[in-house]
Amino acid sequence: MGTIAEEVFSQKLGREVHAGEMVLADVDFIMSHDSTTPLAIAAWEEIGKPLFDPDRIVIHFDHFYPSPSINGSLLHQRTLAFVKKQGIKNFYHEGICHQVMVEKGFVVPGTIVIGGDSHTCTYGALSCFGTGMGSTDLAVSYVTGKNWFMVPHTLRFEIQGKFPQGVYAKDLILNLVGKVGAGGANYKACEFSGPTIHAMSISERLTLSNMAVEMGGKVGLIETDEKTFRFLKNRTSRPLKIIRPQNPRYENVIEVEAGYLQPFVAVPHQVDQIKPVEEVEGTEIDEFFLGTCTNGRLDDLKIAAKILAGKKVHPLSRMVVNPASNEIYTQAERQGILRVFRDAGATICNPGCGVCVGRHQGILAPGEKALTTMNRNFLGRMGSPEAQIYLASPATVAISAIYGRITDPRKILSTFSPLP
Amino acid sequence: MGRVWKFGNNINTDEIIPGRFNITTDPKVLAQHCFCEVRPDFPSSVKPGDLIIAGENFGSGSSREHAPLAIKASGIKVIIAYSFARIFYRNAINVGLPVFISEEILTRVGDGDHLEIDFENFYVKDPETEGIFPFQPLPLFILKIFKAGGIIPFLKESNLEDLC
Numbered sequence: 201m202g203t204i205a206e207e208v209f210s211q212k213l214g215r216e217v218h219a220g221e222m223v224l225a226d227v228d229f230i231m232s233h234d235s236t237t238p239l240a241i242a243a244w245e246e247i248g249k250p251l252f253d254p255d256r257i258v259i260h261f262d263h264f265y266p267s268p269s270i271n272g273s274l275l276h277q278r279t280l281a282f283v284k285k286q287g288i289k290n291f292y293h294e295g296i297c298h299q300v301m302v303e304k305g306f307v308v309p310g311t312i313v314i315g316g317d318s319h320t321c322t323y324g325a326l327s328c329f330g331t332g333m334g335s336t337d338l339a340v341s342y343v344t345g346k347n348w349f350m351v352p353h354t355l356r357f358e359i360q361g362k363f364p365q366g367v368y369a370k371d372l373i374l375n376l377v378g379k380v381g382a383g384g385a386n387y388k389a390c391e392f393s394g395p396t397i398h399a400m401s402i403s404e405r406l407t408l409s410n411m412a413v414e415m416g417g418k419v420g421l422i423e424t425d426e427k428t429f430r431f432l433k434n435r436t437s438r439p440l441k442i443i444r445p446q447n448p449r450y451e452n453v454i455e456v457e458a459g460y461l462q463p464f465v466a467v468p469h470q471v472d473q474i475k476p477v478e479e480v481e482g483t484e485i486d487e488f489f490l491g492t493c494t495n496g497r498l499d500d501l502k503i504a505a506k507i508l509a510g511k512k513v514h515p516l517s518r519m520v521v522n523p524a525s526n527e528i529y530t531q532a533e534r535q536g537i538l539r540v541f542r543d544a545g546a547t548i549c550n551p552g553c554g555v556c557v558g559r560h561q562g563i564l565a566p567g568e569k570a571l572t573t574m575n576r577n578f579l580g581r582m583g584s585p586e587a588q589i590y591l592a593s594p595a596t597v598a599i600s601a602i603y604g605r606i607t608d609p610r611k612i613l614s615t616f617s618p619l620p
Numbered sequence: 621m622g623r624v625w626k627f628g629n630n631i632n633t634d635e636i637i638p639g640r641f642n643i644t645t646d647p648k649v650l651a652q653h654c655f656c657e658v659r660p661d662f663p664s665s666v667k668p669g670d671l672i673i674a675g676e677n678f679g680s681g682s683s684r685e686h687a688p689l690a691i692k693a694s695g696i697k698v699i700i701a702y703s704f705a706r707i708f709y710r711n712a713i714n715v716g717l718p719v720f721i722s723e724e725i726l727t728r729v730g731d732g733d734h735l736e737i738d739f740e741n742f743y744v745k746d747p748e749t750e751g752i753f754p755f756q757p758l759p760l761f762i763l764k765i766f767k768a769g770g771i772i773p774f775l776k777e778s779n780l781e782d783l784c
Binding site: 236248334337418559 | 629630632635638640642643644645657658677683684685689703705706707710714761770771775779781783784
């Protein structure tokens, strides 16, 4: 009985638990990437106990892969030695960890996944209690198979209505982060629900859940439905549970009518600094970036490609495209989407996180401005601390790329030719 | 006694340790870049025993444990904030960096003030004015980790089950 978060913990523990309780729970998977695994290995070595179950560990190379520096390569080397020696089967270097986790079926309803990355909250889109932790916490679970959790209170978002043209899931979540603030959901679970969420694709849901942490949320949960099952059908052999709230008590319920939304932009240097696109229209942009665990999936690329088909990126700007995973890269290639980007003059990079964390492939110079589909616009994130990062939907980024300045996608969206 | 380094609201992990300096696990190297963009004087001027006093949601953003490690290796003895971001709070407790919550201290002390801290009785004291600023005691299970000096020393002596 309770919220989705309470349901997951109650089913997991075999007894009814409620928000505010401190519990020890079994962890289904322990995820980490090239940036957070080395510290987890160091912490594990310091604890000095054997791994509880190597098959619960999932390691990805994505934050700086292939490595742009000797230091980075050394970290990869050290992690790879651990993978080999401990017989870690679940080792991937085929894209952004969260996307690969979802594609490979590690994320299923009713399970608990902890990840050495704050955007592990993404897994809530598939009713999985995914939450970010630090490397030492990962090491604790390496040796115990468990971890401690405070069962969170829940902030529920009820969304109804249809998005107007030019408005997407990204605009909705930017709007919600702006409403609640960067710490408004701190220590809490977010639950996204209502007819608009029910009508969304899994990809759109992942975009919402991904940014729960930008309001401090522990996880961004969405109840299981037939789309969850359809998505997971050929991806996992694990039994699929239905996780829904049962007579829940919410700390707060926020209702939003999607039909009244508009395209939004997060302005430097905080994600909760949200403005309607028209307020920043005309801002000249040096780098346009399409990708990340927020908006690097096939439908995101499709939306952008539809806009860029037969057009060119502004000659004095650059555009970088990173499909979120190899699976998406392959599909986008087959469907002619990558060709549209190439023809438009964009640079297509390998799937990964490098651009979004300022490691390689599009680092900003002092004074430069970027308009991106990322989830964070923190000072210095993409390179120089004197650069500025704006966040928006793939549509806003693609249209703006043509003009070299922030442009309202609604003005011109109806005039585009279909995909080749 | 330590100097107060005062910060505002929503100090994020990119400000504590920018992502591009994250390609190491060496806390000493991380400390060289700690707050280098928002407080360029911090890495060179911070002394062992200094304190950080901050506003809401300290440590928001990424899960990088490099952030509390960098602060700890800088010599900071305690962070007292109005509130902490969830992952940062866990990470700090786990690596043995004391973090406490106080809703009033931010408005009562200034950057550069010097304070004494009493972990046993949960307060800091301004020896000049004799002003005493209490902070919230830790929940019992967190206190157990804190007293052990972090989750790793705790696990060496005890089982995870002993937390409950």
